[in-house]
Amino acid sequence: MMDTPLDYLYSFGPAADPLVKLGWGLITISLLVTAIIAILLLVAIFSRRQKARPDAEGHLPITRDSGGMMLIYIGVGISTVVLFASAVWTIFTLAAVASPARAPTLTIDITAHQWWWEVRYQNDKPALIFTTANEIHIPTGEPVRINLATVDVIHSFWVPQLAGKMDVIPGQHNSTWIQADKAGDYFGQCAEYCGVQHAHMAFHVIAQTPDEFASWNRQQLAAVGAPQSETLQQGQNVFMTRCSVCHAVRGTIAGGNLGPDLTHVASRGTIAAGLLVNNTDNAAAWIDDAQALKPGSSMPSLHLSPQELTDVVAYLGSLK
Structure with missing residues (x-):
């Protein structure tokens, strides 16, 4: 949707919104920590300390730290509070994106292959089940359940503007969900190194209005006609x-x-x-x-x- 395909700093659905907010928060904290450390380092480099004078026998006196340990205690205390708050924020974020607010009305089985994605649209009626590849169409405003499997090695399903990463592990079926609140073309990518063509294992999530999605769904169900020439x-x-x-x-x-x-x-x-x-x-x-x-x-x-x-x-x- 954005100009940068894997831009994870903007979101367009409730499964990604909390993750993006957490990401911005952690980036801000990291920048503040970097800035504070840089300032303290510059102060330490350029500050002048009073030189100790030797005693009558030529020995330098042993002096005690003048408040330095207190700064360490304060720094460790602040770091502990910030890290604990970040951990709590992360836990609440994971809980917020674990499941949609309402039950999904659409289920898609996605099977990872080296190096492409099989996309199967499930339905209670077998005649309405169909399979496509590398392009996932979904209706806007609706949560969509994604069932993940692989036929070979570990992969990872990632649509950064719609949801976080979910690993696809041999012998195990994982599930996640996506939802797009705005129509558009959202770029997805395998996010776990899976072989020589890992970088070329992409897919697109096409979010359409419900009417457009229904029309696309009917088109996919239509039988292929006989050649006309x-x-x-x-x-x-x-x-x-x-x-x-x-x-x-x-x-x-x-x-x-x-x-x-x-x-x-x-x-x-x-x-x-x-x-x-x-x-x-x-x-x-x-x-x-x-x-x-x-x-x-x-x-x-x-x-x-x-x-x-x-x-x-x-x-x-x-x-x-």
Whole structure:
């Protein structure tokens, strides 16, 4: 939402508001402590002390501290009070963001993979469940429950302007919640080092008005239609031959689950977990030589013929 993608000094939802206030408070305390220490250090450096004079035998007299220990006692006492107050503030903040004020009406299961995010919208009716990837749409003003899991290593789910970090741990299911009070595009990132492409494991939270979200939800549930041209038909054939083992497209026989579900992929703003803007040129580059763009990812470099590449890119571009 802000110009700086991972700007955690501003918040746009109740799950992040207390965290931002705590952050500003701790920053202020840290700056004050730094300033006080700097001032005391300068005073100590530039203050002149009276030189002790040796006695008749040439020995320097032993003098007692003139109030220095009292300053230490005062400093330690103030530090203890400030640290204790910060700890109490932190505990109350954690309690405030532990759960939303009202029960969430929407539940999203998010599974972390090296290096992308699987997003599954739950519903009491199985026919209304669908899966997408790397882009999380939510309605504004509503708390959303996020269930987290991973299929490989430890990851961490973080949308700084909407919520704090929540680790995603193998063999354990953690839950958190997010809420956006303002429509917009909020940047998220894996916040736990998870391998060579950790920095390229991003996602976007798209907060929409309830009506816009309902419209998007209906679009995602719509079945993919049959190709409407010979080029699209050829592209679908290439996709089924080379891509369907790993990727799914609902409404077709493609049912792979090793990579992101590509149903309605053309409606997403980015591809490759936020690495590239979703356009024709980037899609072609990614499909042709993914390893050159994101080395180590599970996406192989297909090196299709020019015609095959053109056809499959056109097909994927039609999946809106």
